[in-house]
Amino acid sequence: MPIRSLSARLLVLTVFFVMLSEVLIFVPSVARFRMTYFDSHLAAGHLASLALAASPTGKLDQPMTNLILRDVGAHAVIMHRPNGMVFMLDGPVVPQPDVTFDLTKGNIPIWIQRSIETLARDDNRIMRVIGPAPTEPGATVELLLDEAPLRQEMWKFGVRVLQLSIVISLTTAALVFLSLQWLLVRPMRRITDSMTSFRQDPEDATRRIAPSGRRDEIGRAQSELAVLQETVRQALAQRARLAALGTAVTKINHDLRAILSTARLVSDGLADSAAPEVRRVAPRLFEAIDRAVALCTRTLDFSREGAPPFMPSRFELRPLIEEIGPAVGSDNGLTIKPAVPPGLMVRADRDQLFRVLLNLAQNAVEAGARHIHVSAVVEDGGVTLDIADDGHGLPPRARENLFRPFFGSARLGGTGLGLAIARELMRGQGGDLVLVDTTGAGTTFRLTLPAAETHQATAQRATA
Numbered sequence: 001m002p003i004r005s006l007s008a009r010l011l012v013l014t015v016f017f018v019m020l021s022e023v024l025i026f027v028p029s030v031a032r033f034r035m036t037y038f039d040s041h042l043a044a045g046h047l048a049s050l051a052l053a054a055s056p057t058g059k060l061d062q063p064m065t066n067l068i069l070r071d072v073g074a075h076a077v078i079m080h081r082p083n084g085m086v087f088m089l090d091g092p093v094v095p096q097p098d099v100t101f102d103l104t105k106g107n108i109p110i111w112i113q114r115s116i117e118t119l120a121r122d123d124n125r126i127m128r129v130i131g132p133a134p135t136e137p138g139a140t141v142e143l144l145l146d147e148a149p150l151r152q153e154m155w156k157f158g159v160r161v162l163q164l165s166i167v168i169s170l171t172t173a174a175l176v177f178l179s180l181q182w183l184l185v186r187p188m189r190r191i192t193d194s195m196t197s198f199r200q201d202p203e204d205a206t207r208r209i210a211p212s213g214r215r216d217e218i219g220r221a222q223s224e225l226a227v228l229q230e231t232v233r234q235a236l237a238q239r240a241r242l243a244a245l246g247t248a249v250t251k252i253n254h255d256l257r258a259i260l261s262t263a264r265l266v267s268d269g270l271a272d273s274a275a276p277e278v279r280r281v282a283p284r285l286f287e288a289i290d291r292a293v294a295l296c297t298r299t300l301d302f303s304r305e306g307a308p309p310f311m312p313s314r315f316e317l318r319p320l321i322e323e324i325g326p327a328v329g330s331d332n333g334l335t336i337k338p339a340v341p342p343g344l345m346v347r348a349d350r351d352q353l354f355r356v357l358l359n360l361a362q363n364a365v366e367a368g369a370r371h372i373h374v375s376a377v378v379e380d381g382g383v384t385l386d387i388a389d390d391g392h393g394l395p396p397r398a399r400e401n402l403f404r405p406f407f408g409s410a411r412l413g414g415t416g417l418g419l420a421i422a423r424e425l426m427r428g429q430g431g432d433l434v435l436v437d438t439t440g441a442g443t444t445f446r447l448t449l450p451a452a453e454t455h456q457a458t459a460q461r462a463t464a
Contacts, residue, residue: 010177010180011173011176014169014172014173014176014177015169015173018165018169018172018173019165019169022161022162022165022168025161026161026162026165027112028108028112029157029161030115030119030154030157030161031108031111031114031115033153033154033157034111034114034115034118034150034154035103035111037150037153038101038103038129038131039131039134041072041073041074041129041143041145042103042129042132042133042134042141044071044072044073045074045079045143046134046135046136046139046141048068048069048072048077048089049077049079049088049089049141050079052087052088052089053079053085053087060089065090066091068089069089069090069091072143073145073146073149074143074145075090075091075094075095075126075144075145075146076088076089076090076091076094076142076143076144077089077090077141077142077143078143079139079140079141080139080140080142081136081138081139082138082139094144095126095144096126097127097128097144098125099125099126099127099128100127100128100129100130101127101128101130102130102131103129103130103131103132104131104132104140115154118147118150118151118154119154119158121151123147123148124146124147124148125146125147126144126145126146126147127143127145127146127147127150128142128143128144129142129143129144129145130142183218184218187212187214188218190209190222191209191218191221194207194209194229195225198229198232202229202232202233203233203236203237203240204233205233207229208226208229208230209222209225209226209229210226211223211226256292260289263289310352310428310429311349311351312347312348312349312429313347313348313349314345314346315345315346315348315350316344317344317345317346317376317383318338318340318342318344320350320353320354321336321338321340321357321374322336322338323354324336324354324361324372325361327354327358327361328358328361328362328365333370334361334364334365334369334370334371334372335370336371336372336374337371337374338374338376339373339374339376340375341376341378344378344383346383346449347449348429348431348449349425349429352428353429355425356425356426356447357374357447359422360422360445362418363419364387364391367389367391367392367393367394367443368391369389369390369391369442370390371389372387372388373386373387373388373389374387374388375388381450382431382448382449382450383448383449384447384448384449385446385449386436386444386445386447387445387446387447388442388443388444389442389443390441390442391442392440393438393440393441393442393443394435394438394443399435399438403419403420403423403433404420419433426447426448429449429450430450431447431448431449431450432447433445433446433447433448434446
C-alpha cells in the first residue's frame with residue numbers, strides 16, 4: 001500500500017505536525033482577535049463620546065444617537081473622565097448586562113478561557129466591556145455589546161486561520177517531502193535496490209553499488225555498503241576456490257593414504273633386514289610414513305561436511321585425563337597433573353573430549369612442555385577445564401590465526417588443523433575452546449562444557 005512507503009509516511013506526518021502547530025497557535029490567536037475586537041469598539045465608542053462632549057448643549061438628539069450607536073455596534077457608550085465628568089450615549093431601551101469584561105484586569109490564560117467560552121456558547125449575552133480610552137489618558141470607556149456578532153467574527157477568523165493553516169501545511173509538507181525524497185528516500189531506495197540486486201548474484205562485480213561521493217550519513221552508508229559487498233564477493237570467490245581445492249585435495253588424500261598404507265606394509269619388512277644401514281634408516285622411514293598418513297587423515301576429517309556424530313554419555317572426568325599421558329607416549333618425559341575433584345561427573349561425548357585433550361597435550365609436547373596441569377571448576381552446572389603447560393609458548397603468527405585451518409600451525413610443516421578440529425568438536429557439544437594466555441613460560445587453553453540441560457538439547461539435535 002502507498003501509505004506504507006517512507007515517502008507517504010513523511011508526507012502525512014509533516015501535514016499532521018504542521019496542523020498541530022497551527023492548532024497551538026490558533027487558540028492564543030483567537031484570544032488576541034477578541035481583544036482587538038474590544039479595542040476597536042472602545043476606540044469607536046470613545047470617538048462617539050467625544051462628539052457628545054463637543055456638543056454645545058452636551059446632548060444629541062435621539063436619531064443621531066441611534067445612528068452613532070449603530071456605527072459603534074453598541075447599545076450604550078459611557079465615557080468617564082479623570083475630572084469626574086461622564087458622557088453617555090444610549091438608546092430608548094438599555095438592556096441589562098449579563099457579563100462584565102474589564103480589559104484593565106486579567107491575563108493571557110483568562111483571556112484564552114473566555115475566548116473558548118464565547119466560541120462554545122450559542123446564545124446572545126449582553127457584554128459590559130470596560131477599557132481605557134485609546135487617546136485620552138486616565139479616561140475609561142464603557143460599552144454594552146452583543147456577544148453574537150463577536151462570536152460570528154471569531155468563527156470567521158478561525159475559518160481564515162484554518163484555511164491558511166491548510167495552505168501552509170500542504171506547502172510545507174510538499175517542500176519537506178521533496179527535500180526528503182531527494183536527500184533521503186531516493187538514496188535509501190538506491191541502497192536497498194543495490195542490496196536486493198547483490199543478494200540475487202553476490203559474485204557479480206557489476207552489482208556492487210557505486211558510492212555517490214556524499215559526505216553525510218547516506219554517503220557513508222553507500223561507501224560502507226560498497227566495501228561490504230566487495231568483501232563478501234571476494235570471500236565467496238575465495239570460498240569457491242577453496243571448495244574446489246578441497247574437493248581435489250580430498251580425492252588426492254584418499255588415494256595418497258591408500259598408497260602410503262601399502263608403503264607402510266611393505267616397509268614393515270625392512271625392520272627385519274639383516275643390513276645395518278637398512279635397520280638404521282627404517283625407523284625414520286616409518287616415522288615419515290606415519291606422519292604422512294596422519295596428515296592425510298586430519299585433512300580428510302576436516303574436509304567432511306558437518307561435525308562428527310555426537311554421542312553423549314555420563315562419565316567420570318579424572319580417569320579420562322589420566323589416559324592422556326600414556327596415549328601421548330612415555331618416552332617424551334611428559335607429566336600430566338590433574339587437579340580435578342574426585343568423582344566429578346560430566347556429560348559429553350567421551351571419545352571427542354579425549355581427542356581434544358590429546359590434541360592439546362601433543363601440541364604442548366611439540367612446544368617443549370614437560371608438565372601439563374589440568375584443573376576443573378564447576379560453574380552454573382557446567383564444567384570449565386584449564387589446560388596449562390610449561391612450554392615455550394606460541395609464536396605471534398600462530399596466535400593471530402590460532403583456530404584457522406592451514407594458517408594456525410605453531411610448528412614448521414604443520415597444517416593448523418588440530419586446534420580447528422578441536423574447537424569444532426567442542427562447539428558441536430555446546431561448549432567451546434579458547435586460548436587464555438601464552439607466554440615464554442607456557443600456554444593455557446580453556447575448555448568449557450555446558451550444563452546437562454544443554455547437553456541433552458545438543459544430543460537431541462544430533463539424533464534428529
